[in-house]
Amino acid sequence: MSNEFSDVPDHTRRIILKGAAGLAAFGFTAGALTSAHATADAKAWPADAFKQKSEADALKALYGKSAEASDKVNLDAPEIAENGAVVPIAVATTMPGVTGIAIMVLENPYTLAAAYKIPEGTEASVACRLKMAKTSKVVAIVEAGGKLFSATKEVKVTVGGCGG
Amino acid sequence: MASTIRVRAIASGDTTQVQSLINHPMDSGFVKDSKGQIIPPHHIEVVEFEHAGKVVFTCLWGPAVSKDPYVKFSFKGGKKGDDIKVSWVDNKGQSDSTVAKIQ
Numbered sequence: 001m002s003n004e005f006s007d008v009p010d011h012t013r014r015i016i017l018k019g020a021a022g023l024a025a026f027g028f029t030a031g032a033l034t035s036a037h038a039t040a041d042a043k044a045w046p047a048d049a050f051k052q053k054s055e056a057d058a059l060k061a062l063y064g065k066s067a068e069a070s071d072k073v074n075l076d077a078p079e080i081a082e083n084g085a086v087v088p089i090a091v092a093t094t095m096p097g098v099t100g101i102a103i104m105v106l107e108n109p110y111t112l113a114a115a116y117k118i119p120e121g122t123e124a125s126v127a128c129r130l131k132m133a134k135t136s137k138v139v140a141i142v143e144a145g146g147k148l149f150s151a152t153k154e155v156k157v158t159v160g161g162c163g164g
Numbered sequence: 165m166a167s168t169i170r171v172r173a174i175a176s177g178d179t180t181q182v183q184s185l186i187n188h189p190m191d192s193g194f195v196k197d198s199k200g201q202i203i204p205p206h207h208i209e210v211v212e213f214e215h216a217g218k219v220v221f222t223c224l225w226g227p228a229v230s231k232d233p234y235v236k237f238s239f240k241g242g243k244k245g246d247d248i249k250v251s252w253v254d255n256k257g258q259s260d261s262t263v264a265k266i267q
Contacts, residue, residue, distance in 0.1 A: 119218070
């Protein structure tokens with residue numbers, strides 16, 4: 001158990017242990033302690049990419065390159081979304097070697113909405129629900145074999161989901 | 165405390181489909197409350213799905229993901245009765261995790 005964290009610096013280890021203790025205090029069993037190394041880690045979040053306001057900047061911050069359009073990227077989004085607060089979006093592709101999927105809403109305050117990491121053995125298909133401030137192009141990005149491919153679809157929004 | 169995570173994983177053949185719903189306000193930081201005060205951003209940043217000691221799916225979410233977020237994906241290798249572990253952490257450092265059995 002103790003050598004589980006031997007490859008991380010001491011202060012990181014302390015943070016991890018502290019987090020685990022916090023979890024336990026919230027009523028989790030001791031089992032949470034043994035698997036604490038595998039819980040979601042906020043450090044993995046690309047804060048910079050989520051602050052960008054254009055497609056090109058967000059792509060650069062997230063993947064460090066630009067994308068080319070491809071008809072193998074399948075973006076499933078409604079033509080008209082009545083409620084911008086909940087817009088169902090699905091992205092799938094038949095390409096091999098997919099390592100990531102990202103979804104961008106170009107007219108939102110921040111372009112990047114969500115990014116997904118696809119390890120080997122997981123299918124290149126994801127469905128989720130996003131907020132859209134107004135009618136906008138939605139761009140699906142697929143990272144496959146070190147390259148980026150995209151598909152774009154315009155979604156009309158009748159009631160925005162980001163305003164007050 | 166009830167878990168904030170609802171997860172359903174169904175194995176069919178060699179593929180396991182996972183659907184998950186998490187209770188979370190996902191405040192974007194752009195919405196004002198009834199007094200005109202901006203509600204500060206409060207949203208999930210990372211969600212991890214783990215099966216047999218291996219991370220099978222990672223979500224990186226911004227404030228544009230809807231309230232009480234839903235996500236669906238599939239992976240190969242899971243079988244009935246296996247554990248699938250879900251954990252999330254948000255921008256305020258709150259977190260939760262749960263373990264579900266594949267059906």
